[in-house]
Amino acid sequence: MWALLSRLLGSAAVLVAVSLVLFALIHANPVSPARVVLGNDASEEDIAQFDADNGLDRPVAEQYLAWASRSLRGEFGRSLVDDTSISRTIAQTMPVTVELVLWAFLLALVLAIPLGIVSALHEDRWVDHLARALATVGVSIPGFWLGLMLIAWGAVGLGWFPAGGYVPWTEGALPHLRSMVLPAMALGLYYVAIISRMTRSAVADVMMADHVRVSRAMGLGRGRIMVYILRNALSPIVTVAAMSFGYMFGWALIVEQVFTLPGMSRALLNAIFRRDYIVILDVVLIITAFFLAANIVADLLYRLLDPRIAE
Amino acid sequence: MALLEVRDLHVGFPVAGRMVEVVRGVTFSIEAGEALGLVGESGSGKSQTALAILRLLRHPGRVTRGSVRFEGRELTTASEAAMRSLRGSSLSIVFQDALSGLNPVFPIGTQLTDVIMAHRGLSRRAARDAAVEALGLVGIRDAAGRLGQYPHQFSGGMRQRVLIAMAVACRPKLLIADEPTTALDVTVQAQIVALLHDLRARLGLALLFITHNLDLMAEICDRAVVLYGGMMMEDAPVGALFAAPLQPYSRALLECVPRLGDRAGSLRPIEGASPVPGRLGPGCPFEPRCGVALDRCAAERPPEQRRGDHRVACWAAAS
Ligand SMILES: Nc1ncnc2c1ncn2[C@@H]1O[C@H](COP(=O)(O)OP(=O)(O)OP(=O)(O)O)[C@@H](O)[C@H]1O
Ligand code: SF4
Ligand SMILES: [Mg+2]
Numbered sequence: 001m002w003a004l005l006s007r008l009l010g011s012a013a014v015l016v017a018v019s020l021v022l023f024a025l026i027h028a029n030p031v032s033p034a035r036v037v038l039g040n041d042a043s044e045e046d047i048a049q050f051d052a053d054n055g056l057d058r059p060v061a062e063q064y065l066a067w068a069s070r071s072l073r074g075e076f077g078r079s080l081v082d083d084t085s086i087s088r089t090i091a092q093t094m095p096v097t098v099e100l101v102l103w104a105f106l107l108a109l110v111l112a113i114p115l116g117i118v119s120a121l122h123e124d125r126w127v128d129h130l131a132r133a134l135a136t137v138g139v140s141i142p143g144f145w146l147g148l149m150l151i152a153w154g155a156v157g158l159g160w161f162p163a164g165g166y167v168p169w170t171e172g173a174l175p176h177l178r179s180m181v182l183p184a185m186a187l188g189l190y191y192v193a194i195i196s197r198m199t200r201s202a203v204a205d206v207m208m209a210d211h212v213r214v215s216r217a218m219g220l221g222r223g224r225i226m227v228y229i230l231r232n233a234l235s236p237i238v239t240v241a242a243m244s245f246g247y248m249f250g251w252a253l254i255v256e257q258v259f260t261l262p263g264m265s266r267a268l269l270n271a272i273f274r275r276d277y278i279v280i281l282d283v284v285l286i287i288t289a290f291f292l293a294a295n296i297v298a299d300l301l302y303r304l305l306d307p308r309i310a311e
Numbered sequence: 312m313a314l315l316e317v318r319d320l321h322v323g324f325p326v327a328g329r330m331v332e333v334v335r336g337v338t339f340s341i342e343a344g345e346a347l348g349l350v351g352e353s354g355s356g357k358s359q360t361a362l363a364i365l366r367l368l369r370h371p372g373r374v375t376r377g378s379v380r381f382e383g384r385e386l387t388t389a390s391e392a393a394m395r396s397l398r399g400s401s402l403s404i405v406f407q408d409a410l411s412g413l414n415p416v417f418p419i420g421t422q423l424t425d426v427i428m429a430h431r432g433l434s435r436r437a438a439r440d441a442a443v444e445a446l447g448l449v450g451i452r453d454a455a456g457r458l459g460q461y462p463h464q465f466s467g468g469m470r471q472r473v474l475i476a477m478a479v480a481c482r483p484k485l486l487i488a489d490e491p492t493t494a495l496d497v498t499v500q501a502q503i504v505a506l507l508h509d510l511r512a513r514l515g516l517a518l519l520f521i522t523h524n525l526d527l528m529a530e531i532c533d534r535a536v537v538l539y540g541g542m543m544m545e546d547a548p549v550g551a552l553f554a555a556p557l558q559p560y561s562r563a564l565l566e567c568v569p570r571l572g573d574r575a576g577s578l579r580p581i582e583g584a585s586p587v588p589g590r591l592g593p594g595c596p597f598e599p600r601c602g603v604a605l606d607r608c609a610a611e612r613p614p615e616q617r618r619g620d621h622r623v624a625c626w627a628a629a630s
Contacts, residue, residue: 210411217367217406218399218426218477231416307416307461 007299011292018288019068019281026277027060033080033275054080067278071285081276089267089279090286096166097256097263101248103180104188104255109241112192116199116237117230123204131196138193143251147186147258154182164260183259187252191244198240202233235305239298246294249287312383313340314517315364315485320377322359322368322541330375331589333359335541335596337377338615343484346511346518348528348549350564351538354585357521360538361487364519365404366394381485400430403483407490409471413462419473420458423480430481445480446473448513449506468499472506479510486510487519492527504530525565529553537561540586540596543615546622557618558625560597595626603627 034042034050042050051057055066070077076086119131141149155163160178167179206212206229215225253265264283271279303309322334334356341347349357362368364379366386379386381402386394398404406412414422423442427433433441439458446454449472462470471491478486488507492500508531511518522528528535528549535552537544537560545558556562563581583600594609595601601608605626613624 210406210408211414213367214406214412214474214477215414216398217365217404218429219395219397220399220425220429221395224425224429228414228417232414234416305416308463 003303004296004300007296011296014292015285015288019285020064022281022284023060023064023067026275026280029275031275032056033277036274036276037081067281071282076282077278079276079279081274086279086282090264090282093262093264093267094286096261097249097252097265100180100183100187100252100256100261100263101245103184104191104248104252105241105245107184107188108191108195108244111188112195113199113237115192116196117203119196119200120203120207128200131200135193135197138189139197141190143186143190143254144258146189147182147255150182150186151258154185164258166261183255183261186258187248187255190251191248194244195237195241199233199237202236203229206232235302238301238305242294242298242301246291246298249290253287314343314345314382315341315519316378316380317360317364318378318380320360320363320379321375322356322363322372323375324372326589329589332375333372333541333588334363335591337538337541337543339536339543339546341485341517341519344511344515344517345534346520346532348532348535349519349521349538350523350525350528350535351544352523352564352581352585354588355538356541357538358489361404361489361519361521364487365398365402367398396430399426399478399483400481401484402487403478403481403485404487404489405471405475405478405491407493409474409491409494410467412474413470415462418459418461419465423458423473423477426477427480441480442476445476448479448510449473449476451476467495468502471495471499471503475503475506475510479514479516482514483516485517485519487521489521490523493523500527507531537564540591541588542596542612542624543622544597544624548620551620557621557623557628559601559603559627563600595624
């Protein structure tokens with residue numbers, strides 16, 4: 001319980017720190033959002049007026065506190081630039097990002113865990129060498145390049161999937177899913193490599209454990225021994241999987257751009273171009289929060305799965 | 312017919328394309344209900360002999376020659392399924408890794424009932440009762456209440472008791488105990504040895520007791536086989552061995568048994584370096600350290616011969 005509490009406090013501290021750094025960075029740049037909104041020929045007075053209306057003339061610390069107290073009340077506020085509700089923007093873009101991450105995560109688990117297990121069971125045989133080679137390639141390919149390769153293969157070559165763009169559910173499940181396949185692969189394959197490596201090493205470690213030799217020496221069947229091994233290897237695999245889930249939110253932003261998906265990256269880039277710093281802040285913090293939450297879940301699962309820590 | 316007959320057993324590990332033999336022609340047998348000690352310094356091949364009997368050698372190690380017969384049945388060529396049904400039931404083993412021998416993420420009750428169900432064809436419920444009984448047998452009180460506990464909730468000595476309970480839950484005819492007390496405190500060691508002694512009497516099981524510790528061995532064994540460099544040096548009743556060892560290595564080993572004031576039961580090293588498997592010549596492995604070596608000792612393997620109730624491999628002991 002204490003551990004959980006301290007993790008939560010730590011995460012809150014990270015969020016505060018990230019928001020402070022972002023705030024400082026944004027304010028280190030002298031161009032006011034007013035320039036963007038009012039155009040290049042706006043007069044100095046207009047800009048001063050805009051800044052005053054939006055509280056941009058206040059000291060940075062005060063602006064920060066104002067933003068922070070609003071966020072703590074759970075309000076996102078409104079865009080400085082076009083006065084749209086930020087919560088609406090997020091409600092429109094976040095589901096796309098979350099869905100992308102979920103598919104990629106599912107793909108990673110479904111491929112990586114069996115691959116890692118088979119690889120560990122056939123240590124140093126060709127399956128293992130193949131799986132390890134794939135994993136090495138998988139972790140070293142840059143995500144956007146993989147995205148382009150996938151487009152060349154799946155969209156241009158085979159023509160099975162659209163090269164980009166997003167088809168909403170409302171236009172049919174199949175077209176929708178087809179539009180998610182390549183992005184999910186582009187995002188997920190790196191984690192197939194990461195998770196299968198972890199699975200392989202966790203299973204291989206457990207197979208060498210004394211207690212597995214005892215299970216064999218007691219004449220347990222293969223299936224039962226496999227259950228014993230997998231249950232032991234579970235903690236590290238689950239931990240890595242949960243942490244990967246958190247990281248995926250970061251990489252999803254790049255993949256969305258490659259495949260022009262209208263996810264949070266779009267909201268973020270728009271905001272950056274327009275110096276709509278409240279939106280920048282909110283989007284970055286949401287992604288950070290996903291990442292931190294995934295880490296907390298990883299930690300909790302680790303504790304739950306290991307009876308030595310669980311009590 | 313003896314319960315277990317090991318004949319000319321060779322175990323090898325391929326190292327750099329060459330077979331390195333770590334057990335080099337070991338022969339002994341155990342009668343039903345008999346307790347045999349297997350002694351020798353570290354690396355002499357005791358554990359590999361035990362693992363070879365159960366066909367549990369770690370890959371790529373394997374039996375390269377010889378035969379292991381259990382109740383008249385050849386094990387070196389038996390099917391894996393046949394071995395599986397033998398292991399943990401009529402032929403069982405306790406290892407030295409008492410602390411890490413139980414699976415840390417399953418309650419001990421699950422681990423015990425799994426073994427019982429694998430061999431005795433009981434329902435989970437009946438297997439649970441059998442598990443409680445087995446724990447009682449090794450002196451764990453309130454066994455029913457402890458089935459749900461995890462290994463880390465037990466002390467080292469208690470974990471070894473649980474492992475022994477697991478090994479005898481299906482009433483083996485032969486229990487191999489490979490240095491079952493090495494990982495434990497000295498006080499606990501004596502308790503575990505007493506437990507094995509007691510189980511042997513109560514269950515009528517034969518024991519292959521592997522140890523460094525000649526005192527412990529003398530306490531529970533009827534007969535001892537001395538190994539050196541993967542070979543049998545001497546095989547004799549414990550009393551006769553202690554009173555009059557016939558083989559120079561056995562003699563050296565017994566002289567190393569600590570006198571008053573040394574740490575109880577520990578071996579003091581013999582002069583010279585231990586043999587390295589794969590770098591042994593064709594002759595007697597003890598030759599470099601032997602005080603009475605003859606010319607032929609390094610060149611020719613000493614034949615095994617009977618001398619009263621001893622079996623001895625030594626040129627100097629030849630008549
Ligand atoms: N996997 C392996 N590959 C190569 N050599 C091995 C392997 N396992 C064991 N050996 C060698 O086999 C020899 C005999 O080992 P064994 O474990 O039987 O010794 P032991 O008599 O049980 O010693 P100890 O008292 O230390 O347990 C040792 O020299 C060891 O180095
Ligand atoms: S055979 Fe030779 S070297 Fe070996 S113990 Fe006997 S006398 Fe010593
Ligand atoms: Mg050993």
